[in-house]
Amino acid sequence: MTDVARAAGVSQSTVSRVFSLPDTVRADTRDRVLEAARRLEFTPNPAASALAQGRTGTLGLLVPNVVNPYYAEIIKVVQHRARAKGHTLVLADTGDEPEDGFALARAVGRQTDGLLLAGPRMTDAMVGELARSGPVALIGAEAPGADSVYAEPATGMRQVIRHLAALGHSRIVYVDGTLTARDPACRQPVHDACAEFGVDLVEQLGPFDLTFDNGVAAADLVPTSGATAVIAHNEMVAHGVACGLARQGRSVPGDFSLVSVDDTFMARTIYPALTVLHVPLDLMGARGVDLLLHRIEDPDGAIRHSPLPTSLVVRESTGRPGSVSGDV
Amino acid sequence: MTDVARAAGVSQSTVSRVFSLPDTVRADTRDRVLEAARRLEFTPNPAASALAQGRTGTLGLLVPNVVNPYYAEIIKVVQHRARAKGHTLVLADTGDEPEDGFALARAVGRQTDGLLLAGPRMTDAMVGELARSGPVALIGAEAPGADSVYAEPATGMRQVIRHLAALGHSRIVYVDGTLTARDPACRQPVHDACAEFGVDLVEQLGPFDLTFDNGVAAADLVPTSGATAVIAHNEMVAHGVACGLARQGRSVPGDFSLVSVDDTFMARTIYPALTVLHVPLDLMGARGVDLLLHRIEDPDGAIRHSPLPTSLVVRESTGRPGSVSGDV
DNA sequence: GACCACCCTGCATACGCATGCAGGCATGCG
DNA sequence: CGCATGCCTGCATGCGTATGCAGGGTGGTC
Known part of the structure; x- marks a missing residue:
């Protein structure tokens, strides 16, 4: 620079x-x-x-x-928003x-201006601790001590249940895991909506994570x-679940209807394309960055929570219930 | 630190x-x-x-x-290897x-000790330029001016063709795009192997990228x-391709056998699970990091190219050819 | 017992850039 | 025409660590 x-x-x-401050220099000098x-x-x-x-x-982004x-x-x-x-x-x-995750967060936080935690597996205490030592924002999760953006599930889940009920389904299996516990509860809304539309709910919850293999396992219990x-x-x-059912020789949506949540590209790389509760991941990501930058600018500002609306996207995996034998 | x-x-x-140099300090002082x-x-x-x-x-990693x-x-x-x-x-x-990509690379290169380019869409000249201004290693690609690690396709592709030929297939469609041009040519080996095993080859190449949608389009031409x-x-x-075929009412591997390359988790999140030419992505990533770190240590060392062996993994998507009508 | 070698620690400075402060200049106003 | 007001620019210093060099201390050796 001296040169x-x-x-x-x-x-x-x-x-x-x-x-760094181009405007403070006269144009010709700058040139x-x-x-x-x-x-x-x-x-x-x-x-x-x-x-x-x-x-x-x-x-820093932790996933x-x-x-x-x-x-x-x-x-x-x-990445794009940050850039x-x-x-x-x-x-x-x-x-x-x-x-x-906590240890990594501390390390990464040290060398960045702020931390974005996506779906953190940490306790509120850990998140609070991190938030105290530097700017932090949560994506797809919520905690008292930090800014956050996440999907507001109640309305959307109600739409999902209504959709299924309208098609004639009166008994539904809901597969969720507990590792996503930080995600604002979806279950109560599901319960409520089922009650509202007169649908029986079978919960398939577990301490498991939401992996492909656990989906296959869940499929075995569906029939x-x-x-x-x-x-x-x-x-x-x-x-x-889709693979599990296919493997059993069941068809979707012929024998069973299937609804997913999130709407990543995978919802369409399968046949039949999945009916989903669309979560605006793009907005979530962008909003997370904005929240974090705002917090960096104003470290002592009020904490902001930003629930985002979800929406039902009907594709091919849902239809009227077929003649399921319900084999023992 | 002064405190x-x-x-x-x-x-x-x-x-x-x-x-920074714990060993140069006496133990009790250190404690x-x-x-x-x-x-x-x-x-x-x-x-x-x-x-x-x-x-x-x-x-820095660019993808x-x-x-x-x-x-x-x-x-x-x-990420794990680097950490x-x-x-x-x-x-x-x-x-x-x-x-x-080039502009981003320059920017990222400035603030990192070295650059990892995975499947870069750049010209050799660009890569060379980057390599001249800082340590660079390529993953899944090859260029004269930089260290690289990539899959050696010839042997593996031959195995694939042999596998299909052994099952009785005598005419095969090969779907590839040109945007992966930096990947060491797979096509010649495919040609050679087809000749060797007496298989007809139908190439479905295009200036397109290897996306889902282009797979669907390709499926339409297969029958x-x-x-x-x-x-x-x-x-x-x-x-x-799988979705496209399913949408046409064709079955895999009943009507058509399907082989993929890479072996990401997607190969198994579909029914039937895909027979693939396995590419050791984990090794490639780790090797890439090692090559880069080595280059950082020794900027003037000889350039190293590291082809990795691939292997055929037979799953469910290949079988004996069925009775295809070949509808006009 | 004297000397040498080595280990450990402190001193001083460099790393490359940002920024508060002050001074120089030009412009505008009275 | 003199002075006030800004606009630009230079000066000097600070940011928090790393490291070459030198000095003090220790143990070992003859």
Whole structure:
């Protein structure tokens, strides 16, 4: 930078200003500096800038599993939004262990301006602890101590149940896991809606995660449940259920209707395309970034929670109940 | 750090050494410093460290599309490997535009110790340019100017063809796109193997990318081709082909056999599970990181190319050819 | 008992940029 | 024409660590 200054016949501080506060430098001076910089192939050193400013221009994103399309789509949106706002993204895959996630979060938080936690497997206490030591925003989860954006499930789930009820389904299996406990409860709304529309609910909950294999396992129990429709809490399980049913020789939506939640690309890479409760992942990601940047600007502002509306997208996996034998 | 030094009764430089070169400090001194650091909740400032060392402890990873499971799996492995080696991962999603990717690469390269390019859509010249301005390693691609790790396709593709030929298929459709041109050519080996085993080859190549939708489109052309088996160059297209065929009322592997390449989790989240040419993505990712770290250590070392063996994994999507009408 | 070698620690400075402050200049107003 | 008001720019210093160098101390050796 000193070299550029010399080449342009100005001081180092002017060069610095050209790059960080262009408006404070007269146009012709600026051009002269930029020209010199171009000639010398100079680019500001981010590390030095970070040290001097106390800001890295970097955001951290923690996800439990990069490969899960739900998180993959969030990563994609977050990355683009962050970059659009002039920030770089540091990514970390935490796995399912709360302790690991917490430790990683501390480490990543240290070298970024703020932390985005997508579907964290942590306790409220851990999240609070992190939020106290730096800007934090939650995506697809909620906790008292930090900003958050997540899907508001009640209305959407009611739509799902109504859709199924209208098709003539009177008994439904609902597959959910407990590892998503931080996600605002979907279950109560499901209960309520079932009561409202006179639908019997069979819950298939477990301490399991919402994986493909658990979906296959769940599918094995469906035929004996007497239900004619299945709601899976994300596309991984939904695919598992679909494969499980196919393997049994059952057809969707002929024998069973299937509804998923999230609406990642996987909802359409299967035949029949899945009817889903669409969750606006793009908005969630973008909103998460905005919340975090806002918190970075104003560390002491009031905490904001941002529930986003979901919507029912009817595709091919739901239809009128067929003649299910309900084999023992 | 100065505070910690005072609290521990040592100098700032000793504290620095405790964190960066622990072995050069006597054990009891070290303990005293660590204790003081713990008490004051001190953690070294990465930005300052980066400035002083000229190293950020950060690697950049560029992928064309985060959501594609192929890249998602690479991201996951790379992230873990990098972290295991004491580095943090900066992620960037480039999209398909070479220019964008190049610009992003320059930007990310500036703030990291090295760059990992997974399936880059850039020209050799661009890659060379990047490699000249900093450590670079390619994953799943090859270019003269940079270290690289990629799948060696010839042997594997031959196995695939042999497998299909052995099942009795004598005419095969091969779906590939040109956007993966940087991937070491698979086509010649396919041609050769087909010749070797007396199989007719119908190529369905295009300037298109290997997306789900293009797979569906390809499926429409399959029945009229007279072929009884399809090879799709990745799981996205394979899913598209599978869905397209299902939509036509054709069954896999009853009417058509289907083989995919890569073996991401998607190969098994479909029924029937896909027979695939397995590409060791985990090894590729880890190797990529190792190559890059090596290059960072030794910027002038000889360039290394690392082809990895692939292997045929037979699942459910291939079988003996059925009675295909070949409807006009 | 003297000397040498080595280990550990402190001192001083560099890393590259940002920014508060003050001074120089031009413009506008009275 | 003199002075006030801004606009630009340069000066000096700070950001938090790392590290070459030198000095003090220790143990070992002859």
